[in-house]
Each structure stands twice: as C-alpha cells, then as structure tokens.
Amino acid sequence: MSANIDLETVRAEYEGFPERFDSLLMATVSSEGVPNASYAAYVRQGSDFYVYISELAAHTRNLKEQGKVSVFFIENESDSKNLFARKRTTYQCTAHHMPRDEAEFTPMMEKFSQKFGNMIDTLRDMKDFHLYRLHPLKATYVSGFARAFVVEGADLDNVRHINDVGHRAASKEAGERFDQLQSENTAA
Numbered sequence: 001m002s003a004n005i006d007l008e009t010v011r012a013e014y015e016g017f018p019e020r021f022d023s024l025l026m027a028t029v030s031s032e033g034v035p036n037a038s039y040a041a042y043v044r045q046g047s048d049f050y051v052y053i054s055e056l057a058a059h060t061r062n063l064k065e066q067g068k069v070s071v072f073f074i075e076n077e078s079d080s081k082n083l084f085a086r087k088r089t090t091y092q093c094t095a096h097h098m099p100r101d102e103a104e105f106t107p108m109m110e111k112f113s114q115k116f117g118n119m120i121d122t123l124r125d126m127k128d129f130h131l132y133r134l135h136p137l138k139a140t141y142v143s144g145f146a147r148a149f150v151v152e153g154a155d156l157d158n159v160r161h162i163n164d165v166g167h168r169a170a171s172k173e174a175g176e177r178f179d180q181l182q183s184e185n186t187a188a
Contacts (some may be wrong), residue, residue, distance in 0.1 A: 007159045010149055014141040014159065017089050018073050022115070024049060025072040028062035036062055042134075043111045047156050049093070049134040050108050052120070056128055063095040063132055071134055085144045091136040098131040105131055 018024070024042045029035050038059040040051040049071060053060045063069055075087040098105050108131060112120040123129050139151040141159075148162040 005147070005161055007149075007161070010141070010143065010147075011151075011157065011159045013087075013143060014089060014139070014149070014151060017087065017141070018044060018049075021073055024051070025074070026051075026059050027070040027072065028059045028068075029066060030058070030062050031065045041112075041116055043108065043115055045108070045111070047136055049091075049136075050098075050112075050131060051134065052109070052112055052123065052129055052131050054126070054128050055130060060130060060132075064097065067095050069093050069095050069134055071136070082145075085142075087143050089139055089141045091134075091139045093134040093136050096133045096135065098133055100131075104133075 022041055023039050025037065025039050027035065027037050036058045038057065040053050040059070043050045053063075055061065055064075059069075071091040071093055073089045077083060077086070080086045098108065109120065109124055113124075136156055139156060140148065140162075141151055142148045146163065150160045150162055152158045152160070
C-alpha cells in the first residue's frame with residue numbers, strides 16, 4: 001500500500017487542510033480529569049494556531065492549568081464521500097498564554113482583526129479574553145480508508161504512513177465489499 005502513496009502529495013493535502021476552516025475544535029481536560037470539547041476561531045502563523053478565548057470558558061481554564069490541548073479539524077459531513085472516512089487532522093499541542101504586553105500580542109491581534117473584522121476589535125478590549133498559542137508537537141492526518149499518516153519532526157514535515165497493510169477483513173467477502181466501497185469513494 002505505501003508504494004502507491006505519494007507522501008509529498010499527502011504532505012501538501014495535510015498542510016492545506018486547516019486552511020479550509022475558520023475555527024478549530026479543541027479537546028482539553030481539567031486538573032480533575034474532566035474532559036471538555038469546544039471550538040474557537042483561530043489564526044495560523046507557521047505551524048502554530050492562535051486562539052483568543054474568554055476565561056469564562058472551561059477550555060481557557062484547562063489550557064491555563066494543563067498547558068496542553070488536542071486540536072481537531074474534520075471534513076464537513078455534507079462534503080464527505082463516506083461518513084466513515086471523513087478527512088481529518090488531529091494535532092497534539094502545547095498551549096502558551098500570550099500576555100497583552102508581549103511583543104507578539106499586538107501583531108497577532110491585528111491578524112485576528114483582518115480575518116474576523118469588527119467582532120475582534122470589540123473583544124480585544126475585554127479583559128477576560130486571552131490569547132493562546134497552540135504549538136503542534138505531532139499530528140495525525142487521515143484522508144480515507146487505510147490512509148492514516150503520522151506527521152512528526154521539528155517543523156511537522158515528516159509524513160509517515162501509519163499502516164501500510166490496510167484494514168483486515170474477517171472474511172474474503174468482507175474484504176471484497178470493503179475494497180468495492182473504497183474504490184467507489186476514491187473514484188468520485
């Protein structure tokens with residue numbers, strides 16, 4: 001299976017995938033171990049994601065306390081050829097609070113204003129809002145059945161196929177049905 005996969009093409013797909021979205025999904029956990037799924041509008045610079053979020057939200061407290069987050073992007077159901085094979089990327093990130101007096105704060109808020117307009121100009125003056133930089137350490141990109149990749153390296157540029165043997169069927173007939181579904185989903 002790996003021999004048929006052009007990892008440079010996969011890298012280009014993976015790198016461009018988040019650009020399809022204006023918000024990201026986040027998974028955080030509290031100091032008590034309580035999970036929280038949420039979302040936030042984001043701006044990307046290099047491989048880092050920036051979110052401007054209120055301390056009233058559980059995810060902000062969790063980022064402050066734990067300093068880590070999982071960031072998730074997933075293809076819209078209506079755009080997917082198969083609900084079970086939606087394109088998606090999961091990043092494992094560290095979270096860094098960016099204080100208002102830090103040099104990077106003002107230029108980053110300008111990028112938020114350019115992307116999201118007047119709403120950011122209003123939120124910028126709210127003292128309960130904080131800027132966080134989410135720095136990816138590792139990612140997983142899935143572009144279809146048996147097409148899952150780990151993305152690693154200092155610049156997240158090392159793409160590796162996770163399983164080059166594909167899915168294992170319980171019977172020959174199940175394997176043939178799966179192969180048929182997979183070919184229908186890649187043909188469109």
